[in-house]
Amino acid sequence: MSAKIRILRRVLSPPLIKGFKPFGTESGKQNSIPVILLYEEYEALRLSDYDKCNHHQASVMMGVSRPTFTRIYASALQKIAVAFVEGRSISIEGGKVYFDSDWHHCTKCDCNFNNPEREKLIEKCPLCGSHQIKGFDLNEIEEGENKQFGDYCYCPHCGFEEEHQLGKPCGNKVCPKCKSFMKRTGSPHHRGRKKQAK
Amino acid sequence: MKIAITSTGNTLESSIDLKFGRCSYFIIYDTESKSIEFIPNPNKDIEENAGQASVQLVVSRNAKKIISGEFGLKIKPLLDSQKIQMIVLKNPDKKIKDIIEMLNH
Numbered sequence: 453m454s455a456k457i458r459i460l461r462r463v464l465s466p467p468l469i470k471g472f473k474p475f476g477t478e479s480g481k482q483n484s485i486p487v488i489l490l491y492e493e494y495e496a497l498r499l500s501d502y503d504k505c506n507h508h509q510a511s512v513m514m515g516v517s518r519p520t521f522t523r524i525y526a527s528a529l530q531k532i533a534v535a536f537v538e539g540r541s542i543s544i545e546g547g548k549v550y551f552d553s554d555w556h557h558c559t560k561c562d563c564n565f566n567n568p569e570r571e572k573l574i575e576k577c578p579l580c581g582s583h584q585i586k587g588f589d590l591n592e593i594e595e596g597e598n599k600q601f602g603d604y605c606y607c608p609h610c611g612f613e614e615e616h617q618l619g620k621p622c623g624n625k626v627c628p629k630c631k632s633f634m635k636r637t638g639s640p641h642h643r644g645r646k647k648q649a650k
Numbered sequence: 651m652k653i654a655i656t657s658t659g660n661t662l663e664s665s666i667d668l669k670f671g672r673c674s675y676f677i678i679y680d681t682e683s684k685s686i687e688f689i690p691n692p693n694k695d696i697e698e699n700a701g702q703a704s705v706q707l708v709v710s711r712n713a714k715k716i717i718s719g720e721f722g723l724k725i726k727p728l729l730d731s732q733k734i735q736m737i738v739l740k741n742p743d744k745k746i747k748d749i750i751e752m753l754n755h
Contacts, residue, residue, distance in 0.1 A: 564740075
């Protein structure tokens with residue numbers, strides 16, 4: 453049996469630095485091999501702890517499932533803990549990812565293009581040669597994604613729906629019409645119901 | 651430098667094809683000699699991996715840029731590793747001669 457194929461994870465932009473080094477007299481003496489933190493693990497940490505997204509939102513942003521995101525995040529924490537305890541350096545590299553920030557947009561001819569050579573800066577549009585270029589607009593993407601996890605609480609019995617409020621589990625809510633417990637759209641239960649409907 | 655453009659037909663009047671892997675024709679345009687070459691896409695009707703086969707075709711012609719409407723998820727890392735630039739043009743009305751004119755800026 454072959455290994456499971458990993459799907460590409462979306463990363464907003466590469467990290468500013470290539471890694472971390474420990475300091476102090478004992479640093480690097482015991483085990484000098486650096487811990488390799490993958491780009492996707494860096495991104496998981498950034499989304500979850502720096503941007504304070506929950507795992508569901510972060511998984512949508514990275515284009516993976518929620519359980520996969522949680523696994524990536526757990527692996528990131530594990531690696532950082534190993535580096536801290538054993539006094540090893542951290543190197544941020546590798547992973548199966550693609551970067552959003554590689555893309556540019558030209559306002560004159562309305563095209564998008566990427567930059568395959570990251571070291572070189574792009575100054576003009578490769579198509580029409582104008583200088584009216586800008587980085588790919590991330591707000592546009594995020595607005596589109598918000599609709600995807602535009603969550604609703606719904607009642608499995610009577611089909612009543614209302615907007616989901618973040619941080620309030622739908623399972624604790626009671627349907628105002630038929631007094632049964634609510635579920636969240638996008639949950640495994642809801643997906644199963646969609647399949648049946650088809 | 652050679653540039654590949656995906657096209658729906660084999661004339662300069664035909665418009666850009668929004669699909670990359672299963673486009674009808676590839677046009678290889680050489681910016682230095684201004685020569686234009688039309689290649690019918692042999693991967694148009696294959697079931698699987700049309701994108702990868704098309705990338706190989708483009709690579710064999712030494713094109714450094716590809717102009718198309720959309721690139722699949724499998725194609726992006728392939729083109730990245732070959733250092734080929736992708737240009738996404740979402741306007742299906744654009745004619746091949748317009749694009750070549752733009753490239754001559």
